[in-house]
Amino acid sequence: MFIPGNNPGMMQDAHVYAPDSIMLDLEDSVTLEEKDAARLLVYNALQSVDYGEIEMVVRINPLGSPYGHKDVQAAVKAGAHVIRMPKTETAEEVVELEKAIEQIETSLGCVGRTKIMAAIESAQGVMNAFAIATASKRMMGIALGAEDYCANLKTSRSKEGAELLYARQTIVVAARAAGIDALDTVYSDLNDMDSFRAELRLIKQLGFDGKSIINPRQIEIVNEIFAPTQKEIEKACAILAGIKEAQKRGSGVIAVDGKMVDRPVVMRAQRCIDLAIASGIITKEDVYE
Amino acid sequence: MNKIANRVKQIEAMAQKTGFPVYSEGKNPLVRGKIATPRKELQQASPKLVSLEEAIRQSGLKDGMTISFHHHFRSGDKVINMVVDKLAEMGFKHLHLAASSLIDVHEPLIAHIRNGIISRISTSGLRGALGAAISHGLMDEPVIFRSHGGRAAAIANGELHIDVAFLGAPSCDSLGNACGYAQGENVKSICGSLGYAKVDAQYADKVVIITDSLMPYPNTPNSISERDVDFVVEVDSIGDAAKISSGAIRDSKNPRDLLLAQTAAKVVINGGYFQNGFSIQTGTGGASLAVVKFIREKMIEKNIKASFALGGITTHMVKLHEEGLIERLIDVQSFDRGAAESLINNRMHKEVSANEYASALEIGSAVHWLDMVILSALEVDVNFNANVLVGSDGVIRGAIGGHPDTAADAALSIIVCPLLRGRIPCVVDEVTTLITPGTSVDVIVTDYGVAVNPNRPEIAERLKVAHVNVVQIHDLKEKARKIIGDADPLPFGERTVGIVMSRDGSVMDIVRNIKDK
Numbered sequence: 169m170f171i172p173g174n175n176p177g178m179m180q181d182a183h184v185y186a187p188d189s190i191m192l193d194l195e196d197s198v199t200l201e202e203k204d205a206a207r208l209l210v211y212n213a214l215q216s217v218d219y220g221e222i223e224m225v226v227r228i229n230p231l232g233s234p235y236g237h238k239d240v241q242a243a244v245k246a247g248a249h250v251i252r253m254p255k256t257e258t259a260e261e262v263v264e265l266e267k268a269i270e271q272i273e274t275s276l277g278c279v280g281r282t283k284i285m286a287a288i289e290s291a292q293g294v295m296n297a298f299a300i301a302t303a304s305k306r307m308m309g310i311a312l313g314a315e316d317y318c319a320n321l322k323t324s325r326s327k328e329g330a331e332l333l334y335a336r337q338t339i340v341v342a343a344r345a346a347g348i349d350a351l352d353t354v355y356s357d358l359n360d361m362d363s364f365r366a367e368l369r370l371i372k373q374l375g376f377d378g379k380s381i382i383n384p385r386q387i388e389i390v391n392e393i394f395a396p397t398q399k400e401i402e403k404a405c406a407i408l409a410g411i412k413e414a415q416k417r418g419s420g421v422i423a424v425d426g427k428m429v430d431r432p433v434v435m436r437a438q439r440c441i442d443l444a445i446a447s448g449i450i451t452k453e454d455v456y457e
Numbered sequence: 458m459n460k461i462a463n464r465v466k467q468i469e470a471m472a473q474k475t476g477f478p479v480y481s482e483g484k485n486p487l488v489r490g491k492i493a494t495p496r497k498e499l500q501q502a503s504p505k506l507v508s509l510e511e512a513i514r515q516s517g518l519k520d521g522m523t524i525s526f527h528h529h530f531r532s533g534d535k536v537i538n539m540v541v542d543k544l545a546e547m548g549f550k551h552l553h554l555a556a557s558s559l560i561d562v563h564e565p566l567i568a569h570i571r572n573g574i575i576s577r578i579s580t581s582g583l584r585g586a587l588g589a590a591i592s593h594g595l596m597d598e599p600v601i602f603r604s605h606g607g608r609a610a611a612i613a614n615g616e617l618h619i620d621v622a623f624l625g626a627p628s629c630d631s632l633g634n635a636c637g638y639a640q641g642e643n644v645k646s647i648c649g650s651l652g653y654a655k656v657d658a659q660y661a662d663k664v665v666i667i668t669d670s671l672m673p674y675p676n677t678p679n680s681i682s683e684r685d686v687d688f689v690v691e692v693d694s695i696g697d698a699a700k701i702s703s704g705a706i707r708d709s710k711n712p713r714d715l716l717l718a719q720t721a722a723k724v725v726i727n728g729g730y731f732q733n734g735f736s737i738q739t740g741t742g743g744a745s746l747a748v749v750k751f752i753r754e755k756m757i758e759k760n761i762k763a764s765f766a767l768g769g770i771t772t773h774m775v776k777l778h779e780e781g782l783i784e785r786l787i788d789v790q791s792f793d794r795g796a797a798e799s800l801i802n803n804r805m806h807k808e809v810s811a812n813e814y815a816s817a818l819e820i821g822s823a824v825h826w827l828d829m830v831i832l833s834a835l836e837v838d839v840n841f842n843a844n845v846l847v848g849s850d851g852v853i854r855g856a857i858g859g860h861p862d863t864a865a866d867a868a869l870s871i872i873v874c875p876l877l878r879g880r881i882p883c884v885v886d887e888v889t890t891l892i893t894p895g896t897s898v899d900v901i902v903t904d905y906g907v908a909v910n911p912n913r914p915e916i917a918e919r920l921k922v923a924h925v926n927v928v929q930i931h932d933l934k935e936k937a938r939k940i941i942g943d944a945d946p947l948p949f950g951e952r953t954v955g956i957v958m959s960r961d962g963s964v965m966d967i968v969r970n971i972k973d974k
Binding site: 177180181184185217218358383384385448451 | 710712713715716876877879904905924936940
């Protein structure tokens with residue numbers, strides 16, 4: 169969930185809506201005059217607000233701008249889990265960010281703590297998606313930024329999203345090939361939840377791991393679409409229980425409902441349970457008790 | 458020979474024996490003789506139909522007496538200011554103003570208090586400049602605050618004796634049949650239920666109805682019967698129609714309201730009382746209205762119907778009633794136009810007096826039969842006490858309403874309250890003013906988790922099973938303190954400016970004057 173880095177009220181209690189990840193933004197939602205104040209606010213929010221188990225991301229300004237390196241410094245020092253790099257176009261940019269992070273982490277004695285997410289927001293970025301996704305071992309995901317991408321493509325966003333199809337598929341394939349997450353762009357019309365639902369169904373089918381949102385009201389709908397059904401959860405539970413049982417017996421292969429369960433099936437089952445927990449349908453205790 | 462003349466002696470003997478007088482044509486002045494005037498003409502000359510000044514004069518009102526008003530016209534009300542202006546003009550002094558509540562529009566009372574026309578006030582609440590002025594010590598006598606049920610009980614048992622009630626009514630005939638709407642007639646404004654006014658009409662020594670829509674006799678149905686009415690005053694306007702009944706309050710899109718509502722709905726659904734035939738009351742805040750929406754979905758899904766919804770009725774509740782999800786509506790106050798119109802259109806929408814609604818002393822009052830109530834609060838504390846009257850700045854800015862009545866009598870009372878309002882913590886060590894005692898509050902829903910009164914462990918268990926985030930009230934308070942820090946103590950003075958009455962007629966708390974910093 170995107171939270172403007174200049175809004176202390178929202179930073180203060182964004183976590184009560186239980187998003188999976190909160191992205192405190194220092195880039196587009198903050199005006200030039202407020203860049204320094206917002207950086208200070210974000211730093212202090214990360215230091216003082218109890219965000220619990222929510223993944224904390226900071227979107228920095230481009231490294232080439234006068235603010236980018238200061239943003240990295242503040243975010244890494246404050247202990248952000250992930251730094252989101254905007255408008256990423258090449259692998260070299262990722263490497264530059266990695267170096268900056270590593271330098272700060274070295275001085276703090278916490279090398280390897282901060283992960284990187286790259287936002288791909290241009291045609292060049294899409295063409296380089298795989299190179300970007302594999303540019304650093306810190307990469308945890310790549311995300312589509314549709315507004316800038318559409319401007320760059322000389323088109324505009326439509327409800328159906330035909331203009332984004334290539335970028336979306338490229339990003340998902342690149343992320344999968346690199347073994348990291350693929351995250352979809354925001355949907356900004358808060359008064360059209362039906363179209364938001366339709367877009368979620370589309371990106372889920374394309375293979376995305378999640379969607380960026382701009383308002384807590386969107387969380388429930390994302391969970392609704394991404395959440396597994398009760399039947400899927402039951403099946404996943406049966407598979408995981410079967411595997412546990414099989415491991416006890418020293419066997420790696422089992423059958424559930426007469427079908428052989430191999431590694432990809434187990435991984436899908438685990439993913440299903442993770443999603444069910446993330447969506448609040450079941451709790452950890454339900455599965456692991 | 459069986460003629461009357463032959464029975465005169467026996468008639469006289471029996472009259473003497475029973476103590477009744479002997480019949481004589483026209484002898485009893487209370488019985489009207491035959492009048493041949495067409496009745497339409499006669500109604501227009503009803504002896505009850507007088508000017509406001511005449512009504513005041515004939516009512517026998519004297520300095521120091523108690524006058525009463527209702528607040529069904531909300532911020533559209535012109536009646537209180539109109540009547541008190543007239544009383545000032547006529548030279549009355551030291552009156553006791555007993556209103557069911559007072560709000561922003563009653564700011565002109567400040568001048569009347571300064572001029573000695575009003576020297577005592579009883580009300581459910583105070584808002585705006587009037588509340589602030591009284592908090593700063595405007596009055597010599599403390600204001601007596603009562604809940605809606607507490608006021609009705611005090612009027613019924615004589616603790617609060619009303620000499621003259623001035624009751625605005627959207628429709629009334631010349632004999633005093635008054636109503637908060639009108640069946641089949643166009644009236645200037647409608648307020649729906651006249652539940653609070655019904656008590657005053659029943660118990661006041663003299664009752665003056667003030668209306669701007671004088672109806673042909675008989676004005677049916679009526680909330681207040683001509684039997685209880687002494688005078689009818691026709692005026693140009695009793696208030697601003699748009700403010701007397703506003704359009705339906707729009708659904709909140711505020712994410713915090715929705716989160717609170719969703720959580721409150723989970724408590725309602727999983728608290729143990731959500732079953733066929735349940736009964737419920739909710740407020741009118743954004744979160745309360747959204748709760749109705751979430752509960753509705755679950756009622757349809759689980760095929761559960763409510764027997765009644767109580768209280769201030771809103772369009773949201775009316776919709777559920779019209780969908781068949783709530784069998785009956787019990788209405789002491791109609792909060793918006795949709796609710797007021799529903800009284801006209803829906804036979805199972807019942808208007809009740811404040812006594813029938815929430816009196817602690819009436820076995821049949823509806824709150825005694827209420828499963829669940831969803832309330833809000835300005836503050837709650839670690840002992841589950843709630844304050845809905847005095848702001849965190851020490852200034853009187855709210856109203857008790859039916860808060861302590863419904864909390865005490867509902868089987869499950871739920872208070873919905875954000876942990877913080879801006880930089881003001883809403884879960885504190887001790888409430889600024891005690892209005893609803895913690896023993897009657899079962900669950901507090903905040904955006905940071907749900908606290909359950911230790912008296913109700915079974916509810917905590919049910920909620921945990923349903924994956925509701927149940928937390929300790931002390932942890933909530935600590936969380937708020939950690940974010941906001943410790944506030945300086947409020948600069949209260951030594952004078953008492955308000956007395957909070959419990960619904961049982963005892964003194965619960967006092968409000969002290971606040972000093973300017």
